[in-house]
Amino acid sequence: MPREKFKTLTEQMFYVLLCLKEECYGMDILDRVPAMTDGRVKVGSGTLYNLLEQFLEARMIRETMVLGRRRSYILTALGQEMLEREYERIHAQAEDYRRIFGEEPMR
């Protein structure tokens, strides 16, 4: 089933939005996501460019500054709402898991 746009966020979308809690440049995001996830999640530069364009279009982020060829962005209220919704969804999934398996450590 095709994913309805931004109804749920991919891992890459989630971390890009998370980085933009604070104002930052696109290039910073490329460095921050692997650092934030201990290298588990990597965002390609082409993918990041497309995501930023899509987030801007959906007003989930806004451009704050253009310095030469560098542009910085920050999360909007709508973007924050999307991120929270995604957090709740992941949280609910984790709760469901705990209810079934309890707190026992995963094998």
Add this chain to the structure above:
Amino acid sequence: MRKKKRVILVPFANYDRTAIQEYLEDQARKGWMLESIDFGWVFRRTAPRNIRFAVCYFPDASAYDPRPTSKQQQFIDLCTHTGWVLVDSNAQMHIFYHTEPDPIPIETDPVMEVRTIHQVTIKQYGALWIVMIINCLLRIFLDCPTRAMYPLQELSSMDGIAMYVLWIILLIVWVIDISQYFLWYRKAKRIAQDKGAFYPVKNSRRFQLFLISIALAAIVMAGLNTDGSDSGIVMLLCFVLVAVVVMLIQWLTNVMKKKGIPGGTNKAITVVVSIIATFALISIISSTINSGVFSFLAPEEVTYTCEHNDYTHQAHRDAIPLRAEDLTGEIYTTEGYSTYAYGDSSFILGQYMYHQTSCQNLQEMNYTVLDIKLPSLYYYCLDILFYRDRGSYMVICENRCGAEIIYQRYADGDPKATYLICLEDRIAKLDANWLLTEEQLTIVASILKDCPLSVD
């Protein structure tokens, strides 16, 4: 001396990024580094390098922009930040390389990547696909009535067959190209959504290249037609002219890009020049044809005159394999007769027509000999000859008279001097101005059975 540079026409679809990447990596390992991508891809000799390539697409880029737009530059900068180096870009396609053995790919979201490739492919090829399919269908179906009206002429004309084969092959090539793309797109989209993986293109470019080679062979065959006319040469010249004009327009666009002319202006000038060039080409070709530099008929022998009752008629003195005198026993004379021969031949059928006409009311005849090189065409050709004239044909000789079978035409119950003579791999149709005897038909069959048929 070893070559330092080479230009290659890369045999991959533009959207087949995995094949292009593998090819470029292989070339780099062999010491050929990609330098630029344009009409042909330029490779320069370097030390062998084990590097990674990435082919990416930027949908908003234009082939006419002199330099990257600010958004395009932003995309390139992001790639550069992760260590990717831009080799070159052409329209939407961008090629980068990375010196690390396992770099972070430029595209890490297959769903987004497939969507981008689809957007770019439709932008680049959508209109072209529609125009080419319509053009091929029009050429195939608009020519059908002519081909149906003169089937023997068409089957015996090398350039007629070549043109038909050419358009059919082009249609097949385009249909394969389009269906392969959409099959790939459907599957790639599904796999990206379900499995989060990029499904590489499975493209049989080799088969398409094979078909294109046949199409080119068809054009060359048409150029080497055997009827002595210039129609094949004209067709070859047209193809060469079109190719030269396309390359000149491409060159002009590149020059404007290098001079920094804005993309919109470049595009407008290119479109205007293309329209003017198309009209100029059409008028050059038609005026050259009308000027008579090229002949579309087989060259005629020097004409003679034939005088009778104070009238002077134009006459030809072509060599023909069978003359009325062969049948009447009279002595050969060029006086009073005009003999004219013409014909055409393909690898499946030859059609040769001979006329011996008299301006002095002597015995005369016209005959056509079909040289059937493809045996399955025999009864098809016979049927065409049967139904060409009014009346019906009746068998007058079977396994006699030196032929397999001889038919004579009857109209309104009367026998006419029209005969169909079926030989082993030839069919002759003879029209005379007198009724032939069996003995004369035997002479006709024996001469036409194995006489040389080429027309000088």
